[in-house]
Amino acid sequence: MTPLIAYCGLDCARCDARTATIHNDDALRQQVARQWSEWNHVDIPAASINCLGCRTEGVKCPYCDSMCPIRQCALQKGVSHCGECLDSTGCNLLQQVHRNALEAQANLQDTDFTIRPERPEDYHAAEYLTREAFWNVYRPGCQEHFVLHCFRSRPEYIPELAFVMEKGDELIGHIMFVRATLTEVPTTLSNGERGNDECLHDSTSVSPHVSLPNTIATFGPISIAPAYQRKGYGLRLLQYALERAREMDIGAVCMEGNIDFYKHAGFTLASRLGIHYHNEPLDAEVPYFLAQELIPGYLSSPTLRGKRRGSLSLLYTPPQGYFAAIDQPEAFAAYEATFPPKEKKVLPTQLFPE
Helix, strand or coil: CCCCECCCCCEHHHCHHHHHHHHCCHHHHHHHHHHHHHHHCCCCCHHHCCCCCCCCCCCCCHHHHHHCHHHHHHHHHCCCCHHHCCCHHHCHHHHHHHHHCHHHHHHCCCCCCEEEECCHHHHHHHHHHHHHHHCCCCCCCCCHHHHHHHHCCCCCECHHHCEEEEECCEEEEEEEEEEECEEECCCCCCCCCCCCHHHCCCCCCCCCCEECCCCEEEEEEEEECHHHCCCCHHHHHHHHHHHHHHHCCCCEEEEECCHHHHHHHCCEEHHHHCEEECCCCCCCCCCCEEEEECCCCHHHCHHHHCCCCCCCCEEECCCHHHHHHHHCHHHHHHHHCCCCCCCCCCCCCCCCCC
16 A cells, blocks of 8 residues: 555545645645644644655654554554554544545555455465464464365365455465354253363264254364464455355354454354353353354244253354364374474463473
C-alpha cells in the first residue's frame, strides 16, 4: 500500500494540507485552516498547516503528528496501517472515519493477494509452508504438516474447502477443513465428570453416545508464512473459507484455538452454544474450545438437539486424523526426514514441551 495512504485509509496525496506544504502555498494554508477550524470547532492557525503525510517521513501537522488517536494506536501496535489490525472491524474511531469517507475503507483492503482452491501440485509447498508456520510454536518442531499430509487421504477431509493464498507467485497461506460430528452427551456422565483422559485422541473414549444427524466441520491447520503473520492475512483467509463452508451448508464449525484471535472471525466459547468438549468437565467453560454457527439457529434445532439434558447437551470429539503423529510415530519420523533439518527449541510459550 502506498505510503501516502494514512493509517486510517485516507489518501494524504489528496489532502490540501500536503499540497500547501509541497508548494509552500500560504493562501491554501489559510483556506485549510479555516475549514479545519470550522469542522473541529477550534482555532487552527494557518502556520500549523505543514504536513507531508501521515505515514511518510517529514513534517506533520500537530494533530496528525501527536494527537490523532488512530495514528497513535497504530504506532503503538506496530502495524503498517489499520487494515492489518485484528481489532479494526470493531474500532469506533475507524468506523467514524469510514462513515464519512468510504474510499478510506477501500484503501485499507490489500487486494494484492489471491485465494484459490488447492491443487495437487500445491501439496508439497503447502506442507512446507505449514511446517515453517508452526515450527517451535506449540512444541519443539511441529506436527501440523504431517496432519495436513495424512488428512488428504482420510474420508473426513473436505477437498472443496482446502484453499491457498498467494501474493504474486509466492504461496503465503493455506487452510483445510474436515468433517466432524456432534453426539449427545452420554447419560452415564453427570456434571463435573470427565471423559477418559487416557484416551484423549480416541473418538470412542466417551461412551455410550448417540449419533445425531448433523453437518459440522472443523478446520486447521491454518498457516500463514512467517513473514506475513500478524498482518491480517490469516483472518482474511479464514473469513473466505468460512463463507465457502456456509455455501456448502455446513451448519456449524467447532475448533480449538485462541479466542482473542478467532473472535474476529465470529467464534465464541463453544460452551455458550451448548457444546461440551469430550475431555473436559461437563460444566466447564473451556477457554480454548470455540464454535460458530454458519447457519443461524442450526445448533438449537430440535433435530440436532435430540433430548436436551441441561445447558450442555452436545458432545464434540476431535477427528482422529489430528493425532496422526501420535498414532503413527514411525511414519511421522520418516516423513519429517524428507524436509530440510531445522533446530527444535523448547520455549516457555509452548503448550507441549517435550
